[in-house]
Amino acid sequence: xxxxxVWLLVRRPDGMPVPEDFKLVEEDLxxxxxxxxxxxxxxxxxDPYQRYKAREIPLNSPMYGSQVAKVIESxxxxxxxxxxxxxxxxWRSHTLITAKELKEGGIVGxxxxxxxxxxxxxxxxxxxxxxxxxxxxxxxxxxEPKPGDTVLVNAAAGAVGSAVVQIAKIKGCKVIAAAGTEExxxxxxxxxxxxxxxxKTTKVGEEIKKAAxxxxxxYFDNVGGDFTLQALPHMVTKGRISLxxxxxxxxxxxxxxxxxxxxxxxxxxxxxxxxxxxxxxNWASRWMEGIxxxxxxxxxxxxxxxxxxxxxxxxxxxxxxxxxxxxxxxxAIVRA
Amino acid sequence: xxxxxVWLLVRRPDGMPVPEDFKLVEEDLxxxxxxxxxxxxxxxxxDPYQRYKAREIPLNSPMYGSQVAKVIESxxxxxxxxxxxxxxxxWRSHTLITAKELKEGGIVGxxxxxxxxxxxxxxxxxxxxxxxxxxxxxxxxxxEPKPGDTVLVNAAAGAVGSAVVQIAKIKGCKVIAAAGTEExxxxxxxxxxxxxxxxKTTKVGEEIKKAAxxxxxxYFDNVGGDFTLQALPHMVTKGRISLxxxxxxxxxxxxxxxxxxxxxxxxxxxxxxxxxxxxxxNWASRWMEGIxxxxxxxxxxxxxxxxxxxxxxxxxxxxxxxxxxxxxxxxAIVRA
Numbered sequence: 276x277x278x279x280x281v282w283l284l285v286r287r288p289d290g291m292p293v294p295e296d297f298k299l300v301e302e303d304l305x306x307x308x309x310x311x312x313x314x315x316x317x318x319x320x321x322d323p324y325q326r327y328k329a330r331e332i333p334l335n336s337p338m339y340g341s342q343v344a345k346v347i348e349s350x351x352x353x354x355x356x357x358x359x360x361x362x363x364x365x366w367r368s369h370t371l372i373t374a375k376e377l378k379e380g381g382i383v384g385x386x387x388x389x390x391x392x393x394x395x396x397x398x399x400x401x402x403x404x405x406x407x408x409x410x411x412x413x414x415x416x417x418x419e420p421k422p423g424d425t426v427l428v429n430a431a432a433g434a435v436g437s438a439v440v441q442i443a444k445i446k447g448c449k450v451i452a453a454a455g456t457e458e459x460x461x462x463x464x465x466x467x468x469x470x471x472x473x474x475k476t477t478k479v480g481e482e483i484k485k486a487a488x489x490x491x492x493x494y495f496d497n498v499g500g501d502f503t504l505q506a507l508p509h510m511v512t513k514g515r516i517s518l519x520x521x522x523x524x525x526x527x528x529x530x531x532x533x534x535x536x537x538x539x540x541x542x543x544x545x546x547x548x549x550x551x552x553x554x555x556x557n558w559a560s561r562w563m564e565g566i567x568x569x570x571x572x573x574x575x576x577x578x579x580x581x582x583x584x585x586x587x588x589x590x591x592x593x594x595x596x597x598x599x600x601x602x603x604x605x606x607a608i609v610r611a
Numbered sequence: 612x613x614x615x616x617v618w619l620l621v622r623r624p625d626g627m628p629v630p631e632d633f634k635l636v637e638e639d640l641x642x643x644x645x646x647x648x649x650x651x652x653x654x655x656x657x658d659p660y661q662r663y664k665a666r667e668i669p670l671n672s673p674m675y676g677s678q679v680a681k682v683i684e685s686x687x688x689x690x691x692x693x694x695x696x697x698x699x700x701x702w703r704s705h706t707l708i709t710a711k712e713l714k715e716g717g718i719v720g721x722x723x724x725x726x727x728x729x730x731x732x733x734x735x736x737x738x739x740x741x742x743x744x745x746x747x748x749x750x751x752x753x754x755e756p757k758p759g760d761t762v763l764v765n766a767a768a769g770a771v772g773s774a775v776v777q778i779a780k781i782k783g784c785k786v787i788a789a790a791g792t793e794e795x796x797x798x799x800x801x802x803x804x805x806x807x808x809x810x811k812t813t814k815v816g817e818e819i820k821k822a823a824x825x826x827x828x829x830y831f832d833n834v835g836g837d838f839t840l841q842a843l844p845h846m847v848t849k850g851r852i853s854l855x856x857x858x859x860x861x862x863x864x865x866x867x868x869x870x871x872x873x874x875x876x877x878x879x880x881x882x883x884x885x886x887x888x889x890x891x892x893n894w895a896s897r898w899m900e901g902i903x904x905x906x907x908x909x910x911x912x913x914x915x916x917x918x919x920x921x922x923x924x925x926x927x928x929x930x931x932x933x934x935x936x937x938x939x940x941x942x943a944i945v946r947a
Contacts, residue, residue, distance in 0.1 A: 499876045501870070504868045504870050521876035532840045532844070534871050535871060535875075536870060536871075536872040536873065536875050537870040538872045538879075538886075539872050540835045540860065540872060540888065541857065542888075543887075544889070544890070545890070546888065547887075547889045547893055549886070549888075550886040551886070557849075
């Protein structure tokens, strides 16, 4: 019998998540029957979007999230023991996936992982996975960058932001990027950004004005809040905004409707701005187009990535909470 | 010598405009020299956007606005005495337009008006002018309505909103419309809207939920503020929002950046919404396409309009202020 460790969501986070919102339990997996497989997690992804999921999933169920997992038992000819996949069983060390789940989840729910050496398999949770495609499609499709455009990216040392910085450079844009520590800023500069500022120690509006005296054509927003409030007046007429995230407001109480968005209609109208929100599954049908292009750039050395790896299943909540205090550079990963 | 009456902007409106923000003066026009013309206003347009202009134009200059004017003196062979034009000299009864201004302003600044009978010439300031094209391009280009889509329009008894309601019906959409009096609601219903509610006496969110249980595909927003706050949660995934105006916030103090917009990133992201602001001159190069189509619909009886006409040059500020208290049904016009 296989024993699984599981992090349950036992309380809705009130503002910033805290360790007590989660509880570690052990359970015995049911036996692996015909068509089923059992997988063991190798890497977990922690991502800001999971803060939203914590509002939605049932309490006392496994916390939502993706992982790279290894098939350790199989009664399904499509999945060989020793093969790897990306899947979404949540924060579980071991998972029984039934024949029915494998069938219904399809390739989107259970993605086979090819041999990735010399890259670590964790990259399938980062630059060659959901965050990579978030940058690829969310930036290229919604910001429609043209060579010579000035692009603004915040949270630029994050998994998504760092990819956007580099894709914008590949596309011939001038890139203005913001991050929250000197170390992060240094790395983003190494990635090729033309101007990098530490938004915690400078005035956002003044930095943007200095870096982009002719204004911003494309804004890839991961942050929202005060950053966006200061940035919006610097958009050029017909500027495009890709609204990827709003990490500054993820902890806001949403039980009442409150008008506290930084996206002032006065600017949007007078500058004829286009603002578009997205979820990366919108491009599910073009998924491999993004991954293949990102992989090509990676191989060509045009795309770099970093990972901040936390060791140990027991530290998943800690790594997750760390996302909101800016602990990670690049992709935040937990090794099981 | 021709005497002109002129309404000057003498003070920046602080919140709602008041009569004291404007001052009526008289002036003698310079003589009409070679290539010049003198025009006399017949109709003035008052529009919500002029509230913005009152933040920008120099103090003690004529208040900004368009008019239908008749050429009463001409030393320019292109402009015959007795012919009409739409022009933007501001709130002036008589205006000398120099040869240089006529040349530089081009057809956009000084649009010749064809014989319009049986329609009144004032229609060139409404459904066959800027507000008509605002509805035509702003709705069709940004909301991209498809037959069967559910469309939400507010300020639906206004010059722009009433045209959007009818264009949406022509395009095969279901139309949910809001206006601020029973009389306005009755008229909007006559225009063909499927569901009309008085936003002042009902709960906006509940009305939308009742009228559009499957959600809103296209939202044409003239109002912003609390209306939009209540409407946004009812947008469908990949809904399109045309941000035309924000009359509820035109009087806000804009000396500081404040995050008080109703366009919550959480909804925009999670529903993959597209929000686009615009100014109708964006479509200057396609101007007559819109006007000709609107005229065709008007002739076919598919498009109806109303005007609220205030009599007398001295009442322009009153008609303008009335826009913000909902005095007008259809297009607000002042007859000189």
